[in-house]
Amino acid sequence: MTWEPERLDDQRHLSEGDPGGMLPAVAASAAHVRTGYRNAVEARVDRLVGQGRPRAIVVAGMGGSGIAGDILAAVVGNGAPLPIVTLRSYQLPGWVGATDLVIAVSGSGDTEETLSVATQAVRRGCTLLAVGAPDSPLEAIATQASAVYVPVPVSGQSRANLWLLAVPLVVAAAALRLVQADADLFERVARSLEDMAHRCRPSSESFVNPGKSLAMHLAEGVPIIWGSSPAAAVAAYRLACQLGANAKYPAIHGELPEVGHHQVALFDGPMAERDIFADTAGRTIRLVVLRDVEEHPQVTRRREASLRAARERDVPVTELTAEGVHPLERMAALIGLGDYASTYLALGYAIDPTPVSAITEVKARISQ
Secondary structure (H helix, E strand, O other): OOOOHHHHHOHHHHHHOOOOOHHHHHHOHHHHHHHHHHHHHHOOHHHHHHHOOOOOEEEEOOOHHHHHHHHHHHHHOOOOOOOEEEEOOOOOOOOOOOOOEEEEEEOOOOOHHHHHHHHHHHHOOOEEEEEEOOOOHHHHHHHHOOOEEEEOOOOOOHHHHHHHHHHHHHHHHHHOOOOOOOHHHHHHHHHHHHHHHHHOOOOOOOOOOHHHHHHHHHOOEEEEEEEOOHHHHHHHHHHHHHHHHHHOOOOEEEEOOHHHHOHHHHHHOHHHOOOOOOOOOOOEEEEEEEEOOOOOHHHHHHHHHHHHHHHHOOOOEEEEEOOOOOHHHHHHHHHHHHHHHHHHHHHHOOOOOOOOHHHHHHHHHHHO
């Protein structure tokens, strides 16, 4: 597989190379925000208020469904009066009990790890909120437990339905008065994603298309993706996941200031060396920093120092700054751009971004 950037402006290639429609799926993000909000309201997630404020919130989900929990925690922020934990496993922690809220999220509605946790939550008497496909095993568990269930019209790969799954969680948090999030906020997020879809549309050429430009930065290197706040760190993790699933491409992610205590050492390693006399470029690291307007002052100092250290060692650097007032807006802007970049990176390598054959193979072997 070779990287050919000219493929990104070949409209025929972009169409034929994406038979599963990942680019259109990414472009549907704005509609997913509106649908997720509408379905959450129609499902009456505000009924959770009748159970009182929980002691803790545990979000169970895998893959993109798990990222919905990370989004919730970042939106509520450090000022939350309770812990919000994302659980990516089969087992509900022993400390979770009847005073806690468990949110089970599964795009397909049949993710075995999530079903296991949802079942345990019901047995322990936890309040349960579930989000997933209609008429699914997850809905059956929620219905039997008289729990709130938000059915969402997922289609295609679960990772392309992030906002359908994440928005109902934020609506629930707003109902519990953990965060300010009203209809106007979700409309602003939707409009921001619509603007991103317009700027990153396939017909927009690489030199003005931010999604294609970021893909070109990432190509032929190993990205180290840092977020400068909890919100930006979620976007960094999402980008690393999307690079793996869409482009089958490796990436490292982390959050400042933590990465300054270990990952910064990579600037002095073998992957940071560049031979300017080589006939072909070697695979070297590239630092990608996702910046947030809400940075701790010391994080800003560490970010600036780290960037200076990288540039002094000739490590290529890409900086992206989140746009928007609310944390959800800023996350959406960064996540939307990353979703496009990962898809264009796949297409630049002539890789179909939709299938994940290795994941499918592993699941099949487990089920035998």
